[in-house]
Amino acid sequence: MDRWRHILRVTEELGDAVAGIRATEPGSTAAGLLASLDPAGMAKAAGECLDTLSTVRSRVNRGTVNLGVSGRARNGKSTLLQSLSGLDDRQIPSGRGQPVTAVRSKIYHSLTDRGARLTMHTERSFLEEVIAPYHAELGLGPAPRDLSAFARHLYPRVIDDEAAEGAARPTLGPMLARLREAQQALPSYRAYLTGEIRTVDLADIRDWVAYPEADAEPDRRLYLAVRDATITCAFPIEDVTALGLVDLPGLGELTPDAEEHHLAGLRNDIDFAIVVKRPTDTNAMWAREDADALQLIGRACAVADVRDFTLVLVNTGACLPENVTALHDDLRDRLNAASGDRGYWVILADGADGDAVREQVLHPVLDHLATALPRMDEVVIEDAIAVCRDRGERIGSDLDELSKTLRTLAVPTLTEQMIARAETLRAQVAASLQVWVEGLRGRADKDYEDEEFFERVAEVHAEVREWMLGGFGEGPEAWQERALSRFRVDRASLPFASAELNRIRVEMARRFSAVDDLLLQRRDEYWAGLVAGLGTRMVRLTNGHGPRPQDLMAAMAEALRDAPDPCPSLAETLDFALDVRLDYRTRVLPRLRRALDVLFPEEDDPRDGNAATTLLAVPRTAEGAAELFNRVTQLARQAAYDAQAVLAQEPGTTAQVLFAYGEQFEDAFVRSDSSEAEFRRLAAAFQDRLWPDEGTGPQAVTEGLRKVHRLAAELRTLIADERPRIAVERTGR
Structure with a gap:
């Protein structure tokens, strides 16, 4: 990663040098010959390598095996987390009607620690990550630059008919309502936008991670100040040491960028995803939204087999047998039949039954990961090596073309x-x-x-x-x-x-x-x-x-x-x-x-x-x-x-x-x-x-070309160092 950071920095400097030549003498021979060079593409290739390597680092650097619990709201996601962690509604809220969980939480098993650490937003991160997406989604223009401006901002009461037509209006209307609620409740959480890490007792965690209950104060929304929550407690499971649970944002919630937040959690925080589906009278069939959820998990897996990474849990608790059967048959006939020889892993269990969850869900998942994790790790690492090799060859090819061009441009020596x-x-x-x-x-x-x-x-x-x-x-x-x-x-x-x-x-x-x-x-x-x-x-x-x-x-x-x-x-x-x-x-x-x-x-x-x-x-x-x-x-x-x-x-x-x-x-x-x-x-x-003014004219072009020569040579050396290293790692010799 250090090497690719170096490569990225040099490609960016190369781009600046080429842009300087083009800007200084747009009609010069050098500018014309360098016009076809794409330093931005080279920098993008280096950035892709860093992203890939960063994902590998996050994956192998975790000290816990993390199970992510995903699914649309009202399918029993929070209930399953309670069964696995031993927490209750006071820490992992569940309920009927609207979604309850407002903040993504990570829950870790610990025999010694019990509590919650909340990472609070700063004023800037709150405006950029919470408020700005609402403005972008609702077409309200730039977000306020400070909290005082946010407090004074005049938001419309209803969605403009011209801004939202047809199907968009039912989605944008609730978003606007949430934005107005956030503005109205600002005095309740403004003082907590400090960026600090705040320790909270588990008995008091609900207000910080959940939407308010129906009878709660309407203008109190502490969860808006929380960027991330980490909970530690003793799981009611024997022989568990390094286990983590990640409460992924509920799919289908009417919040901006909900899908991207979900995808980020899948890609960076978990080793295995449990998708919860509860077959009620209106939810007994495998729907388009469920398929979209699996597709999202597939995007997060990237190269690993999504079937190694995913379990569909049919939450049978308080469900009619015929609905459970209908969903199970639908999964067999519509999902797995279309998936070839190896279908998605499907388990039926009552998410509210702790014993059933441990025996029928957790133990099989951990047994599976004992063999699947090394397999997935190897695929991810192999892919990272392949990506780095491919991007290195792409940059090397661009450098070859650049060298041909530079050989036609004589650059005087410093002397x-x-x-x-x-x-x-x-x-x-x-x-x-x-x-x-x-x-x-x-x-x-x-x-x-x-x-x-x-x-x-x-x-x-x-x-x-x-x-x-x-x-x-x-x-x-x-x-x-x-x-x-x-x-x-x-x-x-x-x-x-x-x-x-x-x-x-x-x-x-x-x-x-x-x-x-x-x-x-x-x-x-x-x-x-x-x-x-x-x-x-x-x-x-x-x-x-x-x-x-x-x-x-x-x-x-x-x-x-x-x-x-x-x-x-x-x-x-x-x-x-x-x-x-x-x-x-x-x-x-x-x-x-x-x-x-x-x-x-x-x-x-x-x-x-x-x-x-x-x-x-x-x-x-x-x-x-x-x-x-x-x-x-x-x-x-x-x-x-x-x-x-x-x-x-x-x-x-x-x-x-x-x-x-x-x-x-x-x-x-x-x-x-x-x-x-x-x-x-x-x-x-x-x-x-x-000559302090050499930023213009032919002299600046000469200086720019000399810099391009130097950066190209440095970049070629870095790429050449990368290729043998990858070859050694792949062969083990």
Whole structure:
């Protein structure tokens, strides 16, 4: 069974793999060639083996010989069980009129234990196994999903004439009545729907296993909470140790799936079936319903001879002799005459007479089973072996056809697939980076004008000019008053003029640094374009780091360095790209400082006769202060003009720098001598992260075919292991 469970699991996985290929690429060659494969049929064959083996296991694993008592209601089934077990109406109810037994019970002989163990329904099993069949049979739609919904559900009072026509109406009407009774009585048993095993004294068992008596509370139906009942007591029979009695559900009861419940009990729980038939005035002939009952037992036997498995007990208790004779003759002439040389076993006995039942029924049955059980076991086991062999050969034949198909479909090896992925990724990255580099080339062209940068420079120059003409931050009058005051203190104009030129030069350099934001923006645009050029697949290396492009690049470099097989050259190239320096202090300030040299009080070379100090000496009067303001303003305006000219050259220079950086990055990342090898390492180390979307497209078909190959090989090995084992068991060698 373990082997066949394994086979079933592999066939189901094979079915999923084939279905995945068909769903991924419905029009592909692989999907077309696999269309004729029937994995569901293979799984069904394995399931049939498991069902057959499970029946064998249930049969040989029982610790008791179980006799099942079957028959239509009101034929003495419960009375026979009482005679065999020694129990009475308080434990195995019997009566006239409607059926009494509501729960299938198993009764076991025990000299030490006396009591009952009730396996209770859970809320879910109650709704699925008890209520849902009523809904299906009555055409009421899906069953309620919980008990509260069941309690609120509005059930019709009568069967819809359109839903039930003719003969169906008398059957469905009582079913609907039972369903409404179950709903009305819900408060009486709701608390017991726990799934637990409940121990009950035999004196209190009746309410749990029988329909209520006529004078009982109409809304009390505890039996609805019981899934199964097991009773233990001492049978009034000597020399009995391991004997069990199974009270099978009454045939002909108006409950959904009654026949299937009966069949399940016959197949799984018993070794021998006693069919009770009581010849009353209206029941003295062998009827269609009786024949159906034997046919049902035949279905349960499957391969064993039903005559080894079955006894027809004519219950003669309180019956007229002529009715007994009529039934006996009818069985001889109509049932057994049509059965060939070996007819059904028929015994006449009073089911209420314990002594007669023991002597005339039980003892002969046990004597029969002493020789019949081994015979039936052998047939059942032989059939199970034959079923497994047949299903194994069927699956093997399907695998042969699958192998022919797979041989026509070339599937790349894992190494080939990894190399192909690496080459494809490298080509994609190269193509995308080249598009990005071409964009950088266009910006570096001499005819390209960075309007945004020019506008920013003009904006900063205007702010500096306004600052100068507005009195260098304090107003012309205030500036001149401060100058005159300083003239008087120093008894000279040059100290103030020198200090003021120094202040203005430093402040102008600071104010022109306002273009730094645009320079940094160009660098960020460069990084963003580079990350986009690497592609979304490469970004998956970052595991969600970000969102800034430089953070993503740093995370990529770290992942490449820390890979099981590192990619140092690719990581170093990313580090190089992160080292782009495009800020104001690095790129602009050195050249801008030369433009501001005019604001030094003296030339660096004091031997130059054109020293600026000659322009700064003014009278120490108000008129001199005004003249000095005009001279300093002129120098500042000249410096601002020169600085603006320096900044106007920066967009082209910056673009050339970024283009050079981009070219170098693309060249090193794609074409270095280690690039090809490191892309393969990259593909191997991060394949799950880089290709998480392989559930679609041709790649998914390849993965699916590889899985089909593997599962087919595994299944073939399992089937091959099964065939020799069966052969050894059959021959005993």
